[in-house]
Amino acid sequence: MAKFFNNKSKQLEADIDGFLDRVTTAGLIFKEGVKAYMNDKKDKFERSYSEITILETEADNVRRDIKHRLYTYLLIPESRGDVLGLLETLDDIVDICEKVLEQFSIETPQIPDFLKSDFIELAELSSKTVDEVVKAARAFFKEIALVSNYVNKVHFYEHEADAVEEHLKRSAFKSDEIKLFSHKVHLRYFAEKIAGVSDVAESVAERLSIYAIKRQI
Numbered sequence: 001m002a003k004f005f006n007n008k009s010k011q012l013e014a015d016i017d018g019f020l021d022r023v024t025t026a027g028l029i030f031k032e033g034v035k036a037y038m039n040d041k042k043d044k045f046e047r048s049y050s051e052i053t054i055l056e057t058e059a060d061n062v063r064r065d066i067k068h069r070l071y072t073y074l075l076i077p078e079s080r081g082d083v084l085g086l087l088e089t090l091d092d093i094v095d096i097c098e099k100v101l102e103q104f105s106i107e108t109p110q111i112p113d114f115l116k117s118d119f120i121e122l123a124e125l126s127s128k129t130v131d132e133v134v135k136a137a138r139a140f141f142k143e144i145a146l147v148s149n150y151v152n153k154v155h156f157y158e159h160e161a162d163a164v165e166e167h168l169k170r171s172a173f174k175s176d177e178i179k180l181f182s183h184k185v186h187l188r189y190f191a192e193k194i195a196g197v198s199d200v201a202e203s204v205a206e207r208l209s210i211y212a213i214k215r216q217i
Contacts, residue, residue, distance in 0.1 A: 015066045016087075016141065020134050022059045023090050026052055027130030027197070030097035034123035034194060037104050038116040049101040056098040063087050082211045089204045090137060093130055096200050100193045109186050112177060118168040122194045125161040129154050129201035136208050140215075147212040154205040158198040165195040 033048030066087060070080050111119060136150035172178060172187040 012066065012069050013141070015062060015069065016083075017138075019059060019062045019066065019087060019090070020137055022055055022062065023093055023137075024131060024134045026055055026059070026094040026097045027127045027134075029055065030101060030130075030197065031123045031127035033101045033104070035120050038111060038120050045101075046105065049105050052094075052098045052101055056094050059091055059094045063091050079215070082214065086137065086140070086204070086207065086211065089200075089207055090134075093133070093197065093200050093204065096197055097130075100197065103193060104190070107186070109190050110183065111187070111190075112172075112175070114175075114177070115168060115171060115187065118164060118171065119191070119194065122161055122164045122168065122191065125157050125164060126194055126197035126201070128157040129161065129198040129205075132157065133201045133205050133208070136205055140208055140212055144212055144215055147208060151205045151209050154202055158202040161195050161198040165191050 029048050029052045033045055033052065036042075036045040036048060067084060070084065132150050132153040136147050136154065139146040139150060168191045169188050172184045172191075175184075178184050178187070
């Protein structure tokens with residue numbers, strides 16, 4: 001199979017690497033932000049929120065630069081649509097990571113101590129799906145035979161996140177410690193938002209699987 005990038009598209013390759021670095025970082029900041037919130041480290045949480053807000057803007061700018069370069073210099077015309085679609089869905093991951101921390105910052109949900117470890121585990125699993133889908137994206141450009149390996153890991157961690165999400169929600173609604181039904185609903189909302197990161201990552205992984213098959217035909 002021909003190399004995805006050639007000498008004319010070296011800058012494009014560097015730009016895509018930079019974009020993927022930002023997606024990985026968004027997943028890490030998201031995880032650390034949720035952990036900080038659960039551990040009542042409000043200053044550290046707000047720093048995470050500020051960092052991911054800046055990162056989200058940077059990722060948008062890099063994605064637009066890549067789109068401009070693709071069309072201006074007529075690079076990789078046979079795969080241009082797939083690459084742009086991939087970058088846009090990867091950008092959705094950064095967006096949702098930022099939005100989750102934004103909602104924590106705005107709504108300041110009260111998390112009972114007995115649920116904090118579940119919320120942290122859910123954030124860690126969602127972050128792992130982000131890490132694995134970025135690895136799959138890098139493999140798509142550089143070592144396509146490895147894409148399915150990373151995609152399988154995304155599916156695994158997403159399934160684990162679903163299980164933790166369900167356990168968390170059941171625990172909240174069965175609890176006698178949480179008196180208000182509205183409080184239980186609020187906790188369910190944030191569990192779904194955190195798990196939503198893994199759902200978006202899985203959607204990107206499924207798209208990557210299709211793109212990888214197309215490249216190998």
